[in-house]
Amino acid sequence: MKLVFAGTPEVAVPALDALIASDRHEVAAVVTRPDAPAGRGRRLVASPVAERAAEAGIEVLKPVRPRDEDFLARLREIAPDCCPVVAYGALLPRVALDIPQNGWVNLHFSLLPAWRGAAPVQHSLMAGDEVTGASTFQIEEGLDSGPVYGVVTEEVRPTDTSGDLLTRLAFAGAGLLAATMDGIEDGTLKAVPQPDEGVTLAPKITVEDARVDWSAPALRVDRVVRGCTPAPGAWTLFRGERLKLVQVKPVPERTDLEPGEIAAGKKNLYVGTGSHAVELLWVQAQGKKPMGGADWARGARLTAGERLGA
Numbered sequence: 623m624k625l626v627f628a629g630t631p632e633v634a635v636p637a638l639d640a641l642i643a644s645d646r647h648e649v650a651a652v653v654t655r656p657d658a659p660a661g662r663g664r665r666l667v668a669s670p671v672a673e674r675a676a677e678a679g680i681e682v683l684k685p686v687r688p689r690d691e692d693f694l695a696r697l698r699e700i701a702p703d704c705c706p707v708v709a710y711g712a713l714l715p716r717v718a719l720d721i722p723q724n725g726w727v728n729l730h731f732s733l734l735p736a737w738r739g740a741a742p743v744q745h746s747l748m749a750g751d752e753v754t755g756a757s758t759f760q761i762e763e764g765l766d767s768g769p770v771y772g773v774v775t776e777e778v779r780p781t782d783t784s785g786d787l788l789t790r791l792a793f794a795g796a797g798l799l800a801a802t803m804d805g806i807e808d809g810t811l812k813a814v815p816q817p818d819e820g821v822t823l824a825p826k827i828t829v830e831d832a833r834v835d836w837s838a839p840a841l842r843v844d845r846v847v848r849g850c851t852p853a854p855g856a857w858t859l860f861r862g863e864r865l866k867l868v869q870v871k872p873v874p875e876r877t878d879l880e881p882g883e884i885a886a887g888k889k890n891l892y893v894g895t896g897s898h899a900v901e902l903l904w905v906q907a908q909g910k911k912p913m914g915g916a917d918w919a920r921g922a923r924l925t926a927g928e929r930l931g932a
Contacts, residue, residue: 623646623647623648623702623703623704623724623803623806623807624647624648624650624700624701624702624703625641625647625648625649625650625702625703625704625705625706625803626649626650626651626652626653626683626697626700626702626705626722627641627649627651627652627653627671627675627705627706627707627708628652628653628654628705628706628707628708628710628726629652629653629654629671629707629708629709629710630654630655630669630670630671630709630710630711631669631670631671631709631711632670633708633709633731633788633789633792634670634671634708634709634710634792635670635671635674635792636792636793636795636796637706637708637729637792637795637796637799637800638652638671638674638675638708639674639796640796640797640799640800641706641799641800641803642678642680644800644803644804646803646804646807647800647803647807649675649678649680650680650681650700650702651680651681651682651683651696651700651702652671652672652675652680652681652682652683653683653684653685653688653693653697653705653710654668654669654671654672654675654682654683654684654710655669655684655710655711655712656684656685656686657669657672657684668682672684683696683697687712688712688713688714688715688718689715689717689718693718694717694718694721697718697721698721701721702721702722703722703723703724703807704722704723704724704725704726704727704803704806705721705722705725705726705727706726706727706728706729706799706802706803707726707727707728707729707761708728708729708795708799714726714761716763719761719762719763724806725760725761726760726761727758727759727760727761727771727799727802727803727806728758728759728760728761728766728768729756729757729758729795729796729798729799730742730756730757730758730759730766731743731754731755731756731788731791731792731795732746732754732755732756732757732824733753733754733755733756733757733773733775734757734759734766734770734773734816735766735767735816735817735819735820735821735822736751736820736821736822737754737822737823737824738765738766738767738821738822738823738824739765739766739823739824739825739826740824740825740826741824741825741826741827742754742824743784743787743788743791743849744784744824744827744849744850745822745824745827745849746778746787746824746849747778747782747783747784747787747845747848747849748845748846748849748850749822749845750841750845751778752777752778753775753776753777753778754775754776754778754787754791755773755774755775755776755791755794756773756774756776756791756794756795756798757770757771757772757773758770758771758772758773758795758798758799758802759771759813759816760813765823767816768813768816769813769814769815769816770813770814770815770816771802771805771806771811771812771813771814772798772801772802772805772811773798774794774795774797774798776790776791776794781848782848783848783849783851783852784848784849784850784851784852784853785851785852785853827849827850827853827854828854829854829857831850831854832846832850832854832855832856832857833856833857833858834846834847834856834857834858834867834930834931835931836858836881836882836893836894836895836896836929836930836931837881837882837895837896838895838896839895839896839897840872840873840874840895840896840897840898840899840900841872841897842895842896843870843872843895843900844870844871844872844900847867847868847869847870851868851869855867855868855906858930858931859930859931859932860907860922860928860930861928863907863908864908865905865906865907865908865930866905866906866907866912867902867905868903868904868905868906868912869902869903869904870900870901870902870903871900871901871903872898872899872900872901873892873898873899873900873901874898875898876892876898876899877897877898877899878894878899879892879893879894879899880894880929881894881895881896881931882894882929882930882931882932883929884919884924884928884929884930885899886916886919886920886924887916888916889916890915890916891915891916891918891919893930901915902915902918903915905918907922
């Protein structure tokens with residue numbers, strides 16, 4: 623089939639690579655978000671998908687809005703059979719959805735209908751899911767509500783961050799998306815409506831969502847830190863400034879600390895929660911690089927009675 627691929631961040635690149643490598647399909651063009659300012663100089667930088675497409679000699683379309691007439695006209699000229707999508711980052715209007723004969727097919731990083739929305743992997747980790755996965759589905763105007771073509775499952779490991787899990791799902795999902803294109807082309811794959819039961823939502827994680835509540839159980843603190851790593855980054859307050867929490871570890875045997883209470887040793891740094899303590903393995907102070915928790919504590923010169931989160 624002739625394809626127009628839509629995607630923007632690094633996590634979409636494995637799927638684009640899988641489709642480029644396919645001997646059954648032609649990626650005629652790529653749709654991605656416009657160049658965005660990045661780095662200290664805030665210079666405009668192309669998206670990872672745009673850079674990969676340019677390397678492969680594929681036409682890149684960067685509409686400010688997918689309803690722009692110039693973009694829609696070019697899409698009609700290309701006349702794709704199908705438009706596979708991975709983390710494109712913009713809502714597609716009905717006029718765009720109707721152009722390809724086989725519609726737009728999204729690779730979503732959850733087992734639908736669970737975790738519909740912008741941050742499925744983060745919410746899955748924060749909820750404590752033991753198994754997650756990826757789904758391909760036909761895009762319609764509802765939020766990730768279209769009929770599903772296929773799924774692939776992935777076990778959630780005890781120390782997974784959202785970055786770890788998303789990386790694995792990106793590669794597993796790439797194969798699923800390519801197989802979905804194959805099945806649509808040869809007519810062996812039909813989309814199945816999602817059930818009404820089991821719908822959960824995964825809105826974008828805000829900075830405030832990533833603030834650690836030390837009165838919560840240690841298990842919850844660990845899940846928030848892992849779910850918000852690398853972005854937006856879990857954090858707490860210390861002496862009125864934000865302290866980023868990069869990695870923590872629940873310590874069930876340490877039950878002597880009140881929520882937020884700090885206990886520092888030569889090699890370890892513990893903080894109390896609503897259940898038992900967690901060890902702060904890696905933290906990052908404002909304007910500093912990540913460092914071990916005990917090293918940070920020595921530099922901070924903690925005094926008796928100081929707490930995190932105050």
